[in-house]
Amino acid sequence: MSIDIDTARKVAKLARIRVEEADLPKLAQDLSGILGFMEQLNEVDVTGIEPMTSVTPMRLKRRADVVTDGNIQAAVLKNAPDAREGFFAVPKVVE
């Protein structure tokens, strides 16, 4: 299956990565090559095989639903590109 330029544009949008129009043909070609490689998987008979969810048989551990840490607002915000008044700041989201 080959990826056309429109599909490449859509994938870039879904991935939230800006790709210039001029770079879309190369991206479509690269993705097509990679997907072509994946097509080999269609040769395998997977009838009755469940998709693997965990490589070692294990049950996820549970713990009591209690607060185990907190009060580290300054540490949480320390690396933010823009933090103000105790919050992460971003461009306006809602008009």
Next chain:
Amino acid sequence: MSANSWTIAAARDALRKGDITAVDLTMSCLTAIDAGDALNAFVHKTPEIALDQARAADARLATGEAPAMCGIPLGIKDLFCTKGVPSQAASNILRGFKPEYESTVTTKLFDAGAVMLGKLNMDEFAMGSSNESSCYGNAVNPWKVDDRALTPGGSSGGSAAAVAADLCLAATGTDTGGSIRQPAAFTGIVGIKPTYGRVSRWGIVAFASSLDQAGPMTKTVRDAAIFLQAMAGHDPKDSTSADIAVPDFEAALTGDIRGKVIGIPKEYRMDGMPEEIEALWQNGIAMMRDAGAEIRDISLPHTKYALPAYYVIAPAEASSNLARYDGVRYGHRAKLAQGDGITEMYEKTRAEGFGPEVQRRVMTGTYVLSAGFYDAYYNRARRVRALIKRDFDLAFAAGVDAILTPATPSSAFGLGEMANASPVEMYLNDVFTVTVNLAGLPGVAVPVGLDAKGLPLGLQLIGKPWDEAGLLNHAYVLEKAAGFVSKPRKWW
């Protein structure tokens, strides 16, 4: 022989006897690191932290109660979050990021008294096999046979270069598809990827969470045993970390593998495989036979499908894991134009911050997970993954103790030589290693010889789940029989 070229085992014994101090040992490494800038292995040096830790180690050694790793100077892959020290995963999107917390692995190492010399180069987000996708530029292999600069492999290329060039005694690596074992083989050192769940992933920047596993990169198998001991163990902060006892790995190195069954999988004999690799493999088989092991031909019929399955699953998980790099909480945020909203902020930030290979994998993963393709690609790949694991389960159930294969399809290639190769051609580097991640098994690369050009080649041993102890003993036998002692000629 200056102290930076010692093994962990030798340094441990010398430190305990008082023949050297941790400060002197650390100084010897710091001097080697400053003289080794041409290798571009250490990308953030932390000499003040190192000397503080070394002084503390000396105080602890003086009490006579110091653990094995106390005072041992290490390099730490940039993928590990280290408190207050840049931890960028070799990506521009994490420029300036200094974690407010310490990864479980480095916490355990520091609690054991180990010394951090600095952070090591790698492929961006551990995506690559040549260390050429790093925001810091290429790491360079200390091995050299002509005027070309060679790759140390990837993604743990800086770790491999630093250990092979004696800039540190050992280094941490991580392995998602071969990122410990391939660079170890390219630089003539030992690297082990433990069983999935043996080592905590907490605080290690995530690439593909169902495949990622950290491990040691060392000069000898004994060092790998000592180092892994300090890294391994259950961690409540990683829900996939296994709550099972960690055996004494060094004590398992008996050198006796008589009666053990070594499987030789016929599917690893690839078309067009260089004769030298085949000859190396045959030599390794003969060494294991001479040591008293039974050699048995086995079949792992789905081997051929491991790479395509991996290149569905790993990018799918990466696209999800890397969604967190949005310019809001840490790292880089793009400069915005008048009128840009939050979507433009995401898109510009990620376009500027991620390099081409990371972008490609995130978009590949986005595609295979998108509506209409999830079953055709992602679920099919997970079904094939189950079959790949079943191949190994059947081999081990039939009595195989370990499996011997080549580690890489070639010796180290020149930096830039693959520049015109397609992404898929580059992926072929992982052909012998990637099955092990898909099946969650432990695998170790051991240096076994030099090729005709004079570059190191390694073999890989694959073990049963949770049997790192047995696996390391097999590796120890192979290491002793191969007697690999070559070192790169110093040119840097």
